[in-house]
Amino acid sequence: MSDSTSGASAVPSHMSDQEESPRPNSEVTSGSSGVPSDMSDREETPTPDGEVPWWASEIPSNMTDQNESTRSGSEVTSGAGASVEPSLHMVLHALDTLGYRYHEALSRTFRPDENDRWNSELSERHNLIDELRSVLLPSIKEHLNSLLCALDLKVSGKHPCPDPELILETIPKFDQALEKITRSVQCISAPFPANFSHEFHLGRCKKFLRSRLHSQVRLIITNELCRLFYHCISFIPICKLVNDKPENLDHQTEMSKLKERVVSVWDDCHRSIDKTIKWLHKKPLGVLQEGWLEAEEKVTQVLETITKLPNPTINSGHRLDSSDTEVGQNTTRNPEAEHVLKVAKSTIPIIKLARILLNRLLEPSRKQTAVPFTMTELVDSDDLSSLCGRPYRIATRLEDLAGLFLRLHRANNGFGNNKQMFRSSIDSLFNTLDGSLNDLTFYLIPLPFKLFPRPQSNNQFAEWFDELRNLWRKATDNYLNTLNEGQYE
Template structure:
């Protein structure tokens, strides 16, 4: 038995060495910072535009799909059945070839997304409104997705390393697998799904991409709404002056958060019969970046404020400083209003065939009405905060 173990370890050693080298390589690359980030993207010539589109199309239609067969082949070669009597008998040369081909294919994808003029230096570009899916904003997102895929594949290499190492451990078919790490099959499925997801995202319209982000933001408002509602439910009569102020702010913050959730729900769900609209297809990357980023900033400010109110109510002491509260108020004002302005400017209502559409079917009219409600609700909240500041409750 000892000799068979030595023989197995000798045979499998090149595979372990290759897996460890690839894991280290992908880990090192994931930690590197791109020195070109932040540089000016520059205006492309017509030839560069054609080249950029060709590289983009080759990447998503050829290179990315070509990674999948190598992942499947590696699973077939290494995810072998095991029993208590003998070691698995993998085809070493075949596995080494598969690993080399997989690595080369991933390298080609990474090289393509980092090849000028496809390589993005950031997410913003004020001059690329005419580039469709090849805008800097979209290329940066594709590059990010490819980086995430490489991280997933790095995790797969680690799973195979642990699998091979486990072949030297005593085999116990009754072992509890409730808290086991992911299997190679599960990790491979994650990688395959990551590839499909990356391709789908690259094929989607700007509007579809933004809608996915807006939908996630809208759903995440439940966090702050639950915290604010809990404060109003738990509040007792004859509380301290501070807790009364926290209660007032919580009650006034509820409609503010509900209105924001309603806004992001509306703009991320355009399949309803009453509210049909689309997005201008010729937005530049700078505008797309703002429409993508600001909603997350809005959500974050609301969540932090709700959390601080919850902690203040519990501790009977304001956890927020006057400066940080003022910063969040300014930040919220400077993101909500511009976001609404951009939506008003670039959302295009689709024809409903109705001569006199109702408020629900006329998005521009609905947005105008929403903005009025938002300003009223937010003004009431600001007045409550101002009263608490005047009473010296904030440090």
């Protein structure tokens, strides 16, 4: 799996002219104040979209003094050594640097030197997966909670007053945790040396699984955490302005909007981390079922789309009723458009069969007539990719076909010269189904359950799948016959 997306959309435009992106494992030193030492002075406060907020000019100059230096406890030393609170500038630039450092994290996969130093590479990778699941990802949730407290967003319905010291204490904690996470994921997702001739014994480190882990963690960091940091850069100064000038309604409106954004992205971060932690507990079959669930949701939506299309009428020249408002209430459906609706409705049995298959794969133990199953360990990444991809392709092709029918209906058009495309779409669907059923028959293992106390043979799968094939063929033949009925080529 190629991981080229870097989440750059969340990066302020003033950073786009940097000559070099940080290396995935490059280090940023943090001073005792929690402000990374490589911060460059910036004249303006960035927003997540790279624009300078309209209220930036109203920030008092003494809040953005760029000549302050840090010392212990996030304090700033002034003239005679008296300490004052950290400046707004320090907080914004610390967040900016943190976001910049990780906005391209895990953008590529490579083999770190650390992997070559391990005595047992496979066991070390599994240990890192366990640490990622039980320690590192949960630590990010803790730091997110600390950041929410530091932003004074724990209690709703009040004007937040972010605490600069608490924010600066939280930033190096994020930095350390993200550094460990990116290093761990690079080690886990790295290619194995050539002497690993097959994947059967790799467990959770099969390429199919480790590539997905790499992608999931990359998206958490680049698309969500970095986005949160950049939204905070916009949110913190406007809070200061609202607290200084509470009578300014424009500031209050802007603050409310930014507050909602910060909380929304914070929620997204939490959900994605929880989802990834749960994902790391799953065996390969559980990961496949996650993909099948997405396919099942698509198929259900396709069935709803086709079902909502109006039924074709026997007589041509049917005037559309109020349910056909997408076409127009005063439009008359022509015979070609009637034929499109008839063919569209003939796909319903095929769609229902696809949904039955996916339901059986997702919820085998809920139906007494079904046979619960597990999956053989003798499966590699190519097999897993095929097991996951073919049912999903069935769903996406049905979705595409439904979209074509919907467009023709809205335009009140017939097939024109495109009938062959509609034939090929259904023919290729059967080939995909056939390949998927062959895979499932080979790799799924029936388990004993109350109706059958002993494990059942794979013949039960073969028998059920053969029945499904026959029903699918009949539904396909009916579709093709309906398509060929039209007199209007």
